[in-house]
Amino acid sequence: MLKSILQTTVITSCLILSGCSQLFDKHVEYEYQTPDSFPVLQAIGYAPISLQPGTTSEQKAIMAMKASKLEAYRELAEQVYGQKVDAQTNVQGMVANNDTLKVRVQGVVRGAKVTKSYAVGDMYATEVELDMKLVHDLYIGQTKPRSVKKVTYF
Template sequence: MFINVVKKSKIIAQSILIGFTLSLGSCGIVDKHVEWETVEPDSYPVLKAVGYAPIASQHGDSESTKLIMAMKASKLDAYRELAEQVYGQRIEGNQALSSLVVESEMLKASVEGVIRGAEVVKAYPVGDDTYVTELSLDMKQVYALYLTTTKPRRVKDVKYY
């Protein structure tokens, strides 16, 4: 009789375990198919930036070398301005007081980012000592470059089975 009780207890325990496993499995696992579609903006702005550089303060032995260095510096300044427009500018400030009198004050600005697809619109000297570079960044072209590396998506449809 004792053996029958043990066998029945094992059968009941196994039945409960199987029932519990099946109930967990059916609640947590659902087969589904998700259909995605790419997301495209409604409009694309064209950003413009201007960079300036002094010619006389550039390092170089001749005027032509200083002019070339000013060309490069003004182009980098224009790229910095484009990066500020695309990514924003990080501002950090610090102020020290002693007896409610300002002892020191510091303000630091920085920008970081990658600009791809910018075009030089115009590069020219202004007056005797300044070089200017104008850049243009068509965000439609930037979006096309972005799509070559990453495909932004959103859920189009979900089907459950």
Template sequence: MKSFKLAIAAVALTLGGCSTFFDKNVEWEYVQPDNYPVIRAVGYAPISAQHGESVSLRTIQAIKASKLDAYRELTEQVYGQKIEGNQQLSNLVLSDNGLKSSIQGVIRGAQVVKAYAVDEDTYVTELELDFKKVYDIYLSTARPKRIKKVDYY
């Protein structure tokens, strides 16, 4: 029985020496894009349609609404728009036709380029999103890497 255990130990050591598992050292390098696009979006809001007791309060609300509209447009450009449609037939006659869209995403690094009133009733906000800035924000949190060199021992 003792010789059987010795034989198993010898076989295990022999097979362990022929293992395909190697110790390795991996060098990583950070990947940087070749170019960075800059996208722009414009948001609009009517001043008179805002709720408020005074013109200045309605103007402030229109400023906020136009900025949100510009952010919505940026999000649409970056992430796309989800479209859902439905049609309903009754006796082979179209009885209901519906279309619904939604946008969802996170925009970081956008900056207001201009904010101004076009006339007495419309407020406009122009936003810009520089993907160099977005990439820098991404690097600060994710630190993406690729394999630069692998040394096997």
């Protein structure tokens, strides 16, 4: 009987104490963190005009413009995200008989702008730049990253 009363008292005390913690409210202040500096990344993409598909020189030039722009964006993605490199070498009889290297770039580039687009001989070049301040602002607008600045309990 004494054991039963003691268990009931302990359980009741635990419930009362845990209930008191819900009486307190808290206010959390957050702060947004901004880097000290923002670089401007630049990249150039090239594409040969004469090797493009098309029946007229104008069609080939337009295709080269598109290809050089995509190449420039790929260069930017490499700078932002890096490259994934897969390499494999097979050796048989102490002689390398098969050596493969695969490189892949994957990422989303937002906020880049074309600064120049021009022909150089049979090549078409496109220059693009990416202001990391704009990328930061776009990121903040979407995800709103923050850290806890202060917690006040009432």
